[in-house]
Amino acid sequence: MAEVTYLEPTASVEELVSTLNRDGCAVVKNLASRTTIDAVKRDIEPYLARTPNAHGPFVGYSTKRTSGAFKKAPSSIGLAMDPLVLGGMDAILGPNCSRFQINLTQFISLQPGQRAQIFHRDDNMFGPHHKPFQYLINVVWAIDDFTEENGATVVAPGSHTWSEERMPEPHETCIAEMERGSALLFLGSFKHGAGANNSKRPRLGLVISYCLGWLRQYENQYLTMPPSIAKGLPDDFLRLLGYSIHEPNLGVYEGQDPLVVFSDECSDTMQARDYFSPELTARVEEYYASLENGDQSDITRAA
Ligand SMILES: O=C(O)CCC(=O)C(=O)O
Numbered sequence: 001m002a003e004v005t006y007l008e009p010t011a012s013v014e015e016l017v018s019t020l021n022r023d024g025c026a027v028v029k030n031l032a033s034r035t036t037i038d039a040v041k042r043d044i045e046p047y048l049a050r051t052p053n054a055h056g057p058f059v060g061y062s063t064k065r066t067s068g069a070f071k072k073a074p075s076s077i078g079l080a081m082d083p084l085v086l087g088g089m090d091a092i093l094g095p096n097c098s099r100f101q102i103n104l105t106q107f108i109s110l111q112p113g114q115r116a117q118i119f120h121r122d123d124n125m126f127g128p129h130h131k132p133f134q135y136l137i138n139v140v141w142a143i144d145d146f147t148e149e150n151g152a153t154v155v156a157p158g159s160h161t162w163s164e165e166r167m168p169e170p171h172e173t174c175i176a177e178m179e180r181g182s183a184l185l186f187l188g189s190f191k192h193g194a195g196a197n198n199s200k201r202p203r204l205g206l207v208i209s210y211c212l213g214w215l216r217q218y219e220n221q222y223l224t225m226p227p228s229i230a231k232g233l234p235d236d237f238l239r240l241l242g243y244s245i246h247e248p249n250l251g252v253y254e255g256q257d258p259l260v261v262f263s264d265e266c267s268d269t270m271q272a273r274d275y276f277s278p279e280l281t282a283r284v285e286e287y288y289a290s291l292e293n294g295d296q297s298d299i300t301r302a303a
């Protein structure tokens with residue numbers, strides 16, 4: 001019988017990563033404090049109350065979904081920045097990009113009567129072809145307790161290595177029950193689906209998704225968190241949103257690192273710059289140095 005591995009909140013990044021690589025998923029119990037989860041729930045409830053049910057066989061007809069978590073429920077920024085989660089992202093996504101980024105945020109409130117969701121891989125948003133490495137990793141934060149009755153996510157441990165067509169047999173699935181404040185992490189190629197909500201109350205989860213820094217983000221972070229809203233937030237969080245350069249030169253603003261938009265020096269006549277890694281800078285400099293009669297003046301003028 002398939003089983004989810006439950007880790008303690010004190011687990012190391014290595015434990016989390018080895019579980020994710022082996023099973024494709026892991027639950028970290030009680031990773032967020034009740035205070036944070038209560039604040040997130042309090043902030044998002046007025047939005048959920050006004051949000052109609054989604055409309056589609058995949059998103060569900062008895063499910064409310066609302067995005068823009070960092071704007072609507074600012075306490076969720078702390079969830080996105082959780083050190084264990086970021087450590088896991090860095091270990092798995094890090095080797096295939098110069099920095100990973102937020103892909104999307106979405107509250108998912110399964111209403112009573114919502115049927116179980118089709119089993120799927122979330123990385124199909126980047127095309128249904130086989131990926132040579134993980135493109136994304138999702139974290140489903142339990143804002144309510146996730147139970148079998150209210151539609152806790154149904155998962156297929158090991159399915160991250162399966163062929164696209166293979167669907168799990170009943171004995172290959174299990175239910176990621178977890179208390180509120182816990183987090184279910186899974187790889188982009190991992191097969192899962194929301195369960196059926198057979199209870200009398202909604203089941204609220206918050207998906208925070210991370211992807212390779214050179215991919216198009218599912219949720220447009222610059223529209224959701226434009227400079228007017230993002231100003232004053234910590235730089236490391238802004239970079240995670242996408243206000244950053246992916247080496248060697250993706251994402252510049254006016255030729256510079258987009259964080260410049262928050263500084264007084266920002267103008268429409270700024271100096272273009274290279275944002276290469278030290279290795280790439282060295283390679284380019286070596287090229288110029290190797291030229292016969294090479295003109296070194298650019299390098300010496302670098303400062
Ligand atoms: O809400 C859940 O348990 C999972 C939902 C999901 O996997 C999705 O909508 O892609």
Ligand SMILES: [Fe+2]
Nearest residue numbers: 120121122192
């Ligand atoms: Fe999904």
